[in-house]
Amino acid sequence: MSTTKTVSVVITGRVQGVAYRAWTEGEARRRGLSGHVRNRADGAVEALFSGPEAAVDAMVEACREGPAAARVADVAVRPAEAPPGDGFRILG
Template sequence: MARMCMHGYMSGRVQGVYFRQATVAQAERLDLDGWVRNLVDGRVEVLFEGEETAVNELAGWLRQGPEAAEVTALELQEQALQGISGFIVRC
């Protein structure tokens, strides 16, 4: 299976709704590597890589996020593989 990497931003009600923690849980369930963090402008930034089907599944989940979130915009772009191991919340 092919591996791929995506980087992007979510806007809307995405902070203070456990978005980062839920993203970590989804990424770990899908065996993805990368990170997620809050930005000062209210968006959430994410970078994740792994098997193409798992990357696409997380990308689909990010369109909604956790139950309390309201994602109004999702911007994702494919990037070169970063060689990251594990999935963490970054500061």
């Protein structure tokens, strides 16, 4: 039995306008995670990942690289509440 883990992450650097949200959605779905991703007004990308602990940890590590055009400066991680429902989606 795996433990469910939920984290909120804020990714900074060159992460908007480089398909970071679409990349995140694909990677999260491939790992079977629930949650969402969205652009923030300050230029960062914010995501919520929920699922098996190992899959969440792997997703956070993948966010440190992101898609090819991204230049990630930092990934801040903090515990969060599990999102309602299943699936992963891009928000506004």
